[in-house]
Amino acid sequence: xxxxxxxxxxxxxxxxxxxxxxxxxxxxxxxxxxxxxxxxxxxxxxxxxxxxxxxxxxxxxxxxxxxxxxxxxxxxxxxxxxxxxxxxxxxxxxxxxxxxxxxxxxxxxxxxxxxxxxxxxxxxxxxxxxxxxxxxxxxxxxxxxxxxxxxxxxxxxxxxxxxxxxxxxxxxxxxxxxxxxxxxxxxxxxxxxxxxxxxxxxxxxxxxxxxxxxxxxxxxxxxxxxxxxxxxxxxxxxxxxxxxxxxxxxxxxxxxxxxxxxxxxxxxxxxxxxxxxxxxxxxxxxxxxxxxxxxxxxxxxxxxxxxxxxxxxxxxxxxxxxxxxxxxxxxxxxxxxxxxxxxxxxxxxxxxxxxxxxxxxxxxxxxxxxxxxxxxxxxxxxxxxxxxxxxxxxxxxxxxxxxxxxxxxxxxxxxxxxxxxxxxxxxxxxxxxxxxxxxxxxxxxxxxxxxxx
Amino acid sequence: xxxxxxxxxxxxxxxxxxxxxxxxxxxxxxxxxxxxxxxxxxxxxxxxxxxxxxxxxxxxxxxxxxxxxxxxxxxxxxxxxxxxxxxxxxxxxxxxxxxxxxxxxxxxxxxxxxxxxxxxxxxxxxxxxxxxxxxxxxxxxxxxxxxxxxxxxxxxxxxxxxxxxxxxxxxxxxxxxxxxxxxxxxxxxxxxxxxxxxxxxxxxxxxxxxxxxxxxxxxxxxxxxxxxxxxxxxxxxxxxxxxxxxxxxxxxxxxxxxxxxxxxxxxxxxxxxxxxxxxxxxxxxxxxxxxxxxxxxxxxxxxxxxxxxxxxxxxxxxxxxxxxxxxxxxxxxxxxxxxxxxxxxxxxx
Numbered sequence: 001x002x003x004x005x006x007x008x009x010x011x012x013x014x015x016x017x018x019x020x021x022x023x024x025x026x027x028x029x030x031x032x033x034x035x036x037x038x039x040x041x042x043x044x045x046x047x048x049x050x051x052x053x054x055x056x057x058x059x060x061x062x063x064x065x066x067x068x069x070x071x072x073x074x075x076x077x078x079x080x081x082x083x084x085x086x087x088x089x090x091x092x093x094x095x096x097x098x099x100x101x102x103x104x105x106x107x108x109x110x111x112x113x114x115x116x117x118x119x120x121x122x123x124x125x126x127x128x129x130x131x132x133x134x135x136x137x138x139x140x141x142x143x144x145x146x147x148x149x150x151x152x153x154x155x156x157x158x159x160x161x162x163x164x165x166x167x168x169x170x171x172x173x174x175x176x177x178x179x180x181x182x183x184x185x186x187x188x189x190x191x192x193x194x195x196x197x198x199x200x201x202x203x204x205x206x207x208x209x210x211x212x213x214x215x216x217x218x219x220x221x222x223x224x225x226x227x228x229x230x231x232x233x234x235x236x237x238x239x240x241x242x243x244x245x246x247x248x249x250x251x252x253x254x255x256x257x258x259x260x261x262x263x264x265x266x267x268x269x270x271x272x273x274x275x276x277x278x279x280x281x282x283x284x285x286x287x288x289x290x291x292x293x294x295x296x297x298x299x300x301x302x303x304x305x306x307x308x309x310x311x312x313x314x315x316x317x318x319x320x321x322x323x324x325x326x327x328x329x330x331x332x333x334x335x336x337x338x339x340x341x342x343x344x345x346x347x348x349x350x351x352x353x354x355x356x357x358x359x360x361x362x363x364x365x366x367x368x369x370x371x372x373x374x375x376x377x378x379x380x381x382x383x384x385x386x387x388x389x390x391x392x393x394x395x396x397x398x399x400x401x402x403x404x405x406x407x408x409x410x411x412x413x414x415x416x417x418x419x420x421x422x423x424x425x426x427x428x429x430x431x432x433x434x435x436x437x438x439x440x441x442x443x444x445x446x447x448x449x450x451x452x453x
Numbered sequence: 454x455x456x457x458x459x460x461x462x463x464x465x466x467x468x469x470x471x472x473x474x475x476x477x478x479x480x481x482x483x484x485x486x487x488x489x490x491x492x493x494x495x496x497x498x499x500x501x502x503x504x505x506x507x508x509x510x511x512x513x514x515x516x517x518x519x520x521x522x523x524x525x526x527x528x529x530x531x532x533x534x535x536x537x538x539x540x541x542x543x544x545x546x547x548x549x550x551x552x553x554x555x556x557x558x559x560x561x562x563x564x565x566x567x568x569x570x571x572x573x574x575x576x577x578x579x580x581x582x583x584x585x586x587x588x589x590x591x592x593x594x595x596x597x598x599x600x601x602x603x604x605x606x607x608x609x610x611x612x613x614x615x616x617x618x619x620x621x622x623x624x625x626x627x628x629x630x631x632x633x634x635x636x637x638x639x640x641x642x643x644x645x646x647x648x649x650x651x652x653x654x655x656x657x658x659x660x661x662x663x664x665x666x667x668x669x670x671x672x673x674x675x676x677x678x679x680x681x682x683x684x685x686x687x688x689x690x691x692x693x694x695x696x697x698x699x700x701x702x703x704x705x706x707x708x709x710x711x712x713x714x715x716x717x718x719x720x721x722x723x724x725x726x727x728x729x730x731x732x733x734x735x736x737x738x739x740x741x742x743x744x745x746x747x748x749x750x751x752x753x754x755x756x757x758x759x760x761x762x763x764x765x766x767x768x769x770x771x772x773x774x775x776x777x778x779x780x781x782x783x784x785x786x787x788x789x790x791x792x793x794x795x796x797x798x799x800x801x802x
Binding site: 060061064065067068069071072074075077078079080082083085086087088089090091092093094096097098099100101102104105106108109110111112113116117120121160164166167168170399400401402406409410413417421424428431 | 501502503505506508509511512513514515516517519520521522523524526527528529530531532533534535537538541542544545546548549552553556557597598599600601757758760761764765768769772773775776779780782783786787
């Protein structure tokens with residue numbers, strides 16, 4: 001069972017991580033598209049409509065990949081995590097089914113209209129199509145986060161006579177306080193991905209001296225929305241998220257922070273490598289008393305280290321959890337710096353000429369993807385050894401009859417298929433960027449189209 | 454309450470089969486009805502704006518099954534592990550093909566995706582049919598409520614069945630032919646000229662195949678699954694369902710003969726509804742029959758707690774009302790036949 005369990009976990013981790021590369025961009029871009037369509041509507045300037053059309057193409061490619069890689073997620077609850085599904089399906093099936101009924105239908109119906117129906121719908125109609133795509137994708141995000149939040153912090157349930165988990169209160173499931181903060185934090189992450197991607201494409205155009213009006217629009221919109229998202233990501237959403245972990249999953253907090261020993265005035269580790277066997281942090285670079293202050297608003301507050309908990313309550317991948325958390329926080333801090341600096345330059349009318357800043361914006365494009373992935377890894381590794389915190393351990397959640405051989409087969413299959421999808425994705429997105437927002441104007445001398453069309 | 458949800462899930466699955474069925478069918482006959490790249494573009498354009506929404510019925514039905522009958526979801530999905538994973542891969546390939554085909558006008562890009570679209574559609578039709586065959590035949594559930602079926606064993610109906618045996622393969626072939634007919638009727642309705650004519654011919658020929666296979670599979674089902682006969686005995690009103698299927702099926706031929714494209718497609722929908730409701734009626738109250746009837750999953754032992762089912766009914770009704778509005782709106786927006794010339798550059802992709 002042990003080895004099959006590891007493969008089940010690896011497959012889910014792999015497929016969900018890969019899947020989330022797409023929704024994080026489409027959810028972020030959906031907001032930016034609504035903004036672009038609103039600007040087009042209010043100013044009557046066709047420039048914004050062309051910009052929106054350009055991003056709609058990139059959105060379409062990413063959305064398609066998000067759909068096809070998302071279907072396996074719902075299936076895998078049943079195929080790979082049958083015991084979990086049997087135990088909790090009556091509760092989290094609610095949010096998952098609602099996602100299908102309320103979000104996917106909305107998104108898929110209006111995406112077709114948004115991508116193919118601009119002429120038929122007219123200006124106002126097309127704005128609504130964009131808005132419904134945005135609404136559908138953000139609602140979908142909420143219902144998935146609510147599902148995860150219930151696994152992190154179960155509410156609104158009761159145990160029946162035979163030990164099964166039943167839904168007891170619909171509203172406690174839907175309005176789980178954990179879900180509200182996690183959702184805000186998560187969506188800001190998605191908005192940052194959208195903003196960084198938009199700003200990076202804009203910076204690319206400005207640096208290569210093509211499509212300049214669009215380059216300026218993309219950079220401006222990207223950094224103006226991005227700076228708000230980057231700051232809110234830290235305060236209040238990240239802060240509250242951390243406090244909820246401290247209150248409800250104290251062993252997780254200790255592992256995230258690499259705090260092996262309980263102490264008053266606990267330091268905040270900036271760098272260092274956890275040595276779980278020796279229960280210490282190697283090469284630590286720490287800010288004294290900071291962890292106590294951030295968690296409990298007091299310099300000398302007592303913070304529980306891992307030694308306060310029996311080892312069978314510890315997350316089972318402490319090292320990875322520690323690094324995921326530190327990568328997320330480190331990158332989040334860098335994002336604030338990049339965005340604030342960009343907005344400052346924009347305010348001084350220097351951003352479009354500051355090649356060094358444009359270079360930074362362009363090269364930053366992978367970072368929000370890494371930060372979002374690290375954030376989810378922190379949440380999911382931090383929940384271990386539980387599948388449903390305090391209710392069901394991960395070792396008791398997998399499908400009893402599906403052996404390691406079958407899961408390896410499908411995991412390798414997914415890896416192969418997703419490699420192909422990655423190549424297609426890079427190729428098609430790059431091609432759209434290369435063609436630019438005005439593909440009908442053959443103005444880009446020296447730019448060779450990748451295919452004759 | 455559980456019977457209501459049994460019916461609602463069945464309705465959602467039926468919607469999936471009706472809607473995604475025509476785009477799967479269109480894929481399976483892709484090369485039969487369209488000879489040139491431009492004609493193939495037309496076939497894909499008939500489903501382009503709607504296939505994604507159609508496929509959502511599968512996800513929504515899956516999600517609904519998950520919360521209404523969690524034990525069934527757990528047992529069925531893990532038991533059919535490999536075939537479901539293959540279905541996922543086919544769905545991924547197919548979605549990618551439809552979405553990416555027209556991105557690059559190249560003589561190797563387009564035919565490649567056309568072929569992927571055709572093959573994945575065809576195999577999906579067979580697999581979905583085989584899946585239905587498995588549910589009808591029953592699976593080797595034991596007292597734990599779990600089972601595991603490999604893809605195939607010896608293709609016989611013994612103790613150790615695989616997902617594919619002679620019966621489920623027959624159902625797979627029936628499904629493929631029926632969806633080819635359904636897809637053909639859709640394509641003839643949505644296209645002009647040569648493509649439309651060929652699609653009509655394919656549908657007309659597939660009709661005969663469906664006739665034979667429906668008779669064979671129905672006969673085999675009565676032998677294999679005694680519950681079906683018992684149910685029709687107990688509630689003779691149920692006979693109306695197969696009669697609907699027969700009427701719809703006859704109407705397909707009649708309307709094809711009259712050249713009424715729209716009615717022929719609707720008749721095919723009626724056939725599918727009649728067949729699926731007959732199957733569902735036939736296996737009730739089982740949701741997953743076991744080879745040993747004592748271990749069958751039924752609406753009672755697979756259902757979620759009543760409170761959740763009651764709450765679900767409220768949002769389900771609201772949600773479906775909205776969905777109906779979207780679908781009517783989308784299908785109206787894309788009403789009429791697809792044009793014989795590609796859209797002007799810059800519009801759509």
